[in-house]
Amino acid sequence: MVEGDHAPFCHAPARLLNLGSKLASKYTSGVNGVHDLGGMHGFGPVERSPDPPTLVRWESIVRAIQLDTRAAGVMNVDEFRYGIERMDPVHYLSSPYFEHWLDGISRVLVEKGRITEAELEARAASLVAETEPPTAARAAFKAVPPAGFRRDVAWAPQRHVGDRVRTSTASPVGHTRMARYARGKLGTVHARHGAYVFPDSSAHGLGDDPQHLYSVRFAAAELWGESAEAGTSVYIDLWEPYLQTA
Amino acid sequence: MVEGDHAPFCHAPARLLNLGSKLASKYTSGVNGVHDLGGMHGFGPVERSPDPPTLVRWESIVRAIQLDTRAAGVMNVDEFRYGIERMDPVHYLSSPYFEHWLDGISRVLVEKGRITEAELEARAASLVAETEPPTAARAAFKAVPPAGFRRDVAWAPQRHVGDRVRTSTASPVGHTRMARYARGKLGTVHARHGAYVFPDSSAHGLGDDPQHLYSVRFAAAELWGESAEAGTSVYIDLWEPYLQTA
Amino acid sequence: MAKYHPNVEDYVVSRVRALESLLLEKGLLRTETVDDVIARFEKDVGPLVGARMVARAWLDPRYRELLLSDAGTAVTHFGLPAYGELRVVEDTEDVHNLVVCTLCSCYPWPVMGLPPVWYKMPPYRSRAVLEPRKLLGEMGWEIPEPREIRVWDSSAELRYMVLPLPPPGAADMSEDALAGCITRDALIGVEPVRLPGAK
Amino acid sequence: MAKYHPNVEDYVVSRVRALESLLLEKGLLRTETVDDVIARFEKDVGPLVGARMVARAWLDPRYRELLLSDAGTAVTHFGLPAYGELRVVEDTEDVHNLVVCTLCSCYPWPVMGLPPVWYKMPPYRSRAVLEPRKLLGEMGWEIPEPREIRVWDSSAELRYMVLPLPPPGAADMSEDALAGCITRDALIGVEPVRLPGAK
Numbered sequence: 001m002v003e004g005d006h007a008p009f010c011h012a013p014a015r016l017l018n019l020g021s022k023l024a025s026k027y028t029s030g031v032n033g034v035h036d037l038g039g040m041h042g043f044g045p046v047e048r049s050p051d052p053p054t055l056v057r058w059e060s061i062v063r064a065i066q067l068d069t070r071a072a073g074v075m076n077v078d079e080f081r082y083g084i085e086r087m088d089p090v091h092y093l094s095s096p097y098f099e100h101w102l103d104g105i106s107r108v109l110v111e112k113g114r115i116t117e118a119e120l121e122a123r124a125a126s127l128v129a130e131t132e133p134p135t136a137a138r139a140a141f142k143a144v145p146p147a148g149f150r151r152d153v154a155w156a157p158q159r160h161v162g163d164r165v166r167t168s169t170a171s172p173v174g175h176t177r178m179a180r181y182a183r184g185k186l187g188t189v190h191a192r193h194g195a196y197v198f199p200d201s202s203a204h205g206l207g208d209d210p211q212h213l214y215s216v217r218f219a220a221a222e223l224w225g226e227s228a229e230a231g232t233s234v235y236i237d238l239w240e241p242y243l244q245t246a
Numbered sequence: 247m248v249e250g251d252h253a254p255f256c257h258a259p260a261r262l263l264n265l266g267s268k269l270a271s272k273y274t275s276g277v278n279g280v281h282d283l284g285g286m287h288g289f290g291p292v293e294r295s296p297d298p299p300t301l302v303r304w305e306s307i308v309r310a311i312q313l314d315t316r317a318a319g320v321m322n323v324d325e326f327r328y329g330i331e332r333m334d335p336v337h338y339l340s341s342p343y344f345e346h347w348l349d350g351i352s353r354v355l356v357e358k359g360r361i362t363e364a365e366l367e368a369r370a371a372s373l374v375a376e377t378e379p380p381t382a383a384r385a386a387f388k389a390v391p392p393a394g395f396r397r398d399v400a401w402a403p404q405r406h407v408g409d410r411v412r413t414s415t416a417s418p419v420g421h422t423r424m425a426r427y428a429r430g431k432l433g434t435v436h437a438r439h440g441a442y443v444f445p446d447s448s449a450h451g452l453g454d455d456p457q458h459l460y461s462v463r464f465a466a467a468e469l470w471g472e473s474a475e476a477g478t479s480v481y482i483d484l485w486e487p488y489l490q491t492a
Numbered sequence: 493m494a495k496y497h498p499n500v501e502d503y504v505v506s507r508v509r510a511l512e513s514l515l516l517e518k519g520l521l522r523t524e525t526v527d528d529v530i531a532r533f534e535k536d537v538g539p540l541v542g543a544r545m546v547a548r549a550w551l552d553p554r555y556r557e558l559l560l561s562d563a564g565t566a567v568t569h570f571g572l573p574a575y576g577e578l579r580v581v582e583d584t585e586d587v588h589n590l591v592v593c594t595l596c597s598c599y600p601w602p603v604m605g606l607p608p609v610w611y612k613m614p615p616y617r618s619r620a621v622l623e624p625r626k627l628l629g630e631m632g633w634e635i636p637e638p639r640e641i642r643v644w645d646s647s648a649e650l651r652y653m654v655l656p657l658p659p660p661g662a663a664d665m666s667e668d669a670l671a672g673c674i675t676r677d678a679l680i681g682v683e684p685v686r687l688p689g690a691k
Numbered sequence: 692m693a694k695y696h697p698n699v700e701d702y703v704v705s706r707v708r709a710l711e712s713l714l715l716e717k718g719l720l721r722t723e724t725v726d727d728v729i730a731r732f733e734k735d736v737g738p739l740v741g742a743r744m745v746a747r748a749w750l751d752p753r754y755r756e757l758l759l760s761d762a763g764t765a766v767t768h769f770g771l772p773a774y775g776e777l778r779v780v781e782d783t784e785d786v787h788n789l790v791v792c793t794l795c796s797c798y799p800w801p802v803m804g805l806p807p808v809w810y811k812m813p814p815y816r817s818r819a820v821l822e823p824r825k826l827l828g829e830m831g832w833e834i835p836e837p838r839e840i841r842v843w844d845s846s847a848e849l850r851y852m853v854l855p856l857p858p859p860g861a862a863d864m865s866e867d868a869l870a871g872c873i874t875r876d877a878l879i880g881v882e883p884v885r886l887p888g889a890k
Contacts, residue, residue, distance in 0.1 A: 032285050032286050032287040032288075032817075032821075033286070033287045033288040034280070034286070034288065035595060035596065036594070036595055037594050037595075037614050037617040037618040038594030038595075038617065038618065038621045038622070038645065039278050039417060039594075039618065039621055039622045040278050040279070040280070040614070040618035041278040041279045041417075041419065041618070042278075042279040042280065042331070042332065042334075042335050043335060043613075043614040043615040043618050043619070044615050045615060045630060046610045046613075046615045046616045046619070046627065046630065046631055047610060047615070048608070048610050048631070048677075049608075049609065049610075052536035052676075053536070053605075053606040053607065053608050053609060054533060054534055054535060054536055054606065055529070055530075055533040055534050055606070056534070057530070057534070058504065058505050058508040058509075060526065060529040060530045060533060060534060061508050061509075061512050061526055061529075062508055063529045063533070064521065064522075064525040064526040064528070064529045065511060065512065065515060065521055067525055067529070068515070068520060068521045068522055068525045069515070069520055069521070071525075072519075072520050074520055077649075081595075081596055084596070085288070086288070088288075089288050089289060089339060089813070090336060090339045090340045093335060093336045093339070093614065094336045094340075096504075097597065097609070097612045097613075099504055102504065102507060102508055102511070105511070106507070106511060109511075114518065114520065115511070115514055115515075115518075119514060120507070120510055120511065120514065121510075123510035123511075123513055123514055124506040124507055124509070124510035127506055127509050127510055127513065128502070128506050136517045137517070138516055138517055138519060139517065139518055139519030140519050141519045141520070141521070141522050142519065148576070149577065149649040150576060150577075168471055168472070169468075169469075169470065169471030169472075170470065170471035170472040170473045171285060171287075171470045171471070171473040171821060172472075172473055173287065173473070177595060177647045177648060178647075179594055179595055179645065179647060181594070181621060181622075182645075183471075184430060184431075184471070185430075193648070193650060196648060196649060197649075199648075213648055213650075215650075222415075223415075223621070223622075224415065224416065224417045224622060225414055225415030225416035225417065225429075225430070226414070226415075226416045226418075227416045227417040227418055227419070227622075229623055229624065229625045229626065229641075230637055231625075231637050231638055231639070231640045231641065232624050232625060232640070232641045232642075232643065233640070233641075233642055233643070234621050234642075234643045234644075234645055235642060235643065235644050235645065236645045236647050237645075237646070237647045237648035237650050238647065238648075239648070278618075278622075281794060281795065282793070282794055283793050283794075283813050283816040283817040284793030284794075284816065284817065284820045284821070284844065285793075285817065285820060285821045286813070286817035287817070289812075289813040289814040289817050289818070290814050291814060291829060292809045292812075292814045292815045292818070292826065292829065292830055293809060293814070294807070294809050294830070294876075295807075295808065295809075298735035298805075298875075299735070299804075299805040299806065299807050299808060300732060300733055300734060300735055300805065301728070301729075301732040301733050301805070302733070303729070303733070304703065304704050304707040304708075306725065306728040306729045306732060306733060307707050307708075307711050307725055307728075308707055309728045309732070310720065310721075310724040310725040310727070310728045311710060311711065311714060311720055313724055313728070314714070314719060314720045314721055314724045315714070315719055315720070317724075318718075318719050320719055323848075327794075327795055330795070335614070339813065342703075343796065343808070343811045343812075345703055348703065348706060348707055348710070351710070352706070352710060355710075360717065360719065361710070361713055361714075361717075365713060366706070366709055366710065366713065367709075369709035369712055369713055370705040370706055370708070370709035373705055373708050373709055373712065374701070374705050382716045383716070384715055384716055384718060385716065385717055385718030386718050387718045387719070387720070387721050388718065394775070395776065395847075395848040396775060396776075417622060423794060423846045423847060424846075425793055425794055425844065425846060427793070427820060427821075439847070439849060442847060442848060443848075445847075459847055459849075461849075469820070469821075470821060473821075475822055475823065475824045475825065475840075476836055477824075477836050477837055477838070477839045477840065478823050478824060478839070478840045478841075478842065479839070479840075479841055479842070480820050480841075480842045480843075480844055481841060481842065481843050481844065482844045482846050483844075483845070483846045483847035483849050484846065484847075485847070
């Protein structure tokens, strides 16, 4: 990035940058990224459209790629989400939803060595120039058995419905699903869901590490203090390692 | 904003939008805006330049405008900061520093009726077209006596050095200087600074409302839990209304 | 080739096509999957099975009980595979439910089709947990106290759908007619179900 | 007219010129103020009085005491008006201090000149409070434990400056020579003071 007092703090729109350098970023993100939007101010009104949502072609292709890379066992959903969370913050906030997917998927596939940035660049260039090489032979698609997210574990959940719990105050680097707005807060266990794949492990290639999952209720006043709306509460699904005895 | 599943979440770069509509936004921001950066992940490395900081001409003019509108008693520093905090989040994160100032100052001056968006647009257009009107008569500048930020108050501070205090958990809409990362946290009063203008009042045209100000020390572990770096702490200047007895 | 949305830069489209081409070669993508997504989502699919499940629950107390206690099985009544992650939360006169995903945009695609654009964008994701009553008011639905508002933030793999209150007259209608009145937005919890002609 | 930075859009420059022109007419801006800012900040002004204050404090124990107990008065020794909001925090063998403003970019302009660009940008503002030791390491200054790091987040109108540890040999140098070695970045706390030729 350029520097100097005038050259400023000027993120070029990320899509004008070299995609490769973005994908290869060695800087990781954690849950305190711009994707962690709960409770943020300043984004304005919700604007609804009378038109029903549909996909256009490139979006359909991205969705299909997400489905099949998962079906092929190449990229689990936590790796996929963590790929998106490492987008440049301005790019994240200013790009269409399925561009998030494209960016995240590409990053993970490069990291896993399934594609290289160079071949992606080269293929894009040849497609743009309409000098697409004769279709190469296609390897056969091999699906892995879908495993879902629920896991059987040998141990009982440590928390019971009605237990008071306090959430972790950690700000981990890496992927987590402990949203910032609910960190260090007192809640009440509303339901036990059984054990599920733990994203904080699964996103980093460290295995399923299944953990018991709970629905935890937080009174708005606990989350937002005197800014809370009366008579409102938030239910969040949280894994056991996020919870401490209150 | 356009809508439809494909039309996306596509903030046009804010500077391409009509400035007037941005300035006149009825949507307010609070401290949970993107300007509240403490503890965020994902912004990458600090990049230093060997070149010393200097201003270029337009930056100097903006700085001068900020100094003189304050000297004229037209815009206090809290109104100025709150003007900036209401920028479009993507614009804030992608524009040079002194463009923040330009945007914030313009917003406040329009709100206060000192300029209108129409005259600003018209003057910019005439300058671009080099059809600048003959220089109008200039009104005389009248400075108000500089008041500083410290105030004498009749009451004693409620907190003593060494007191344990807990910060507010409120997420107020409007301007505040209670940063999100330190909200609802336990700290220790390190020093008493005397009474100062209270930004939460001053930014909204509600007067100085002076309040005692303290330096409060927070152990990193209190702020960041298990993500904290050992042997680090943060000292934050906080006004009495932000603090509760721990 | 396909019609691309005119607002999306050539850059993005060229990257998508390059990735598609590479993954087809490498055996990590099937043309059938692409064709299937195109066939399902390039036209409006509506709220799909979700609307039918709600309509049936309004008319059939036993199905309602199943839907609330075991939504994953309740979907199989409409020909879908079991969906164990689905949870249905019930509106009452005293409680209204609202679904959001603050961290990404989780949404029960199999029963509710494509998520609306606003559901995926920062204004909704940021405000739904902080000021749900004010937000619903801005979106056209005033819900005065003391009716409680419960917000469900889909932070794990469970997916939430609201069982709205039936509109007046629902008991006299057919399941099909009711299902046609139940919008995606009502299943998220941002608008009530209204019958045609009702205000 | 003036030379504008080539990277900044015409849009911004035209708005600045329009605002300047309007405010001059309305009596809310003085050409003298503009000229004064231009004269002071369009060339490098260095860390100014801040460096001189530190140099003197290293050589004169009584001035050091004043600087730490009443920095607002200590600035008057260099011809500046009293600056009651200034606070100087002292580095020792056991403690290092670092200054940031997470909410905007507060900085003691009167004694330290223009803030560096990185000081005003999200990477520094986000990370200084969360991982100061790691950040300093990345910026080239490894500060191992058990040396404590204290971060000062300038959330009010007080302004912080670091009194760094003197480099070896400082006692044998003149105040002027020392002041010339004291960088803006050292007064923020992101680098140690080094004498010329020292590694």
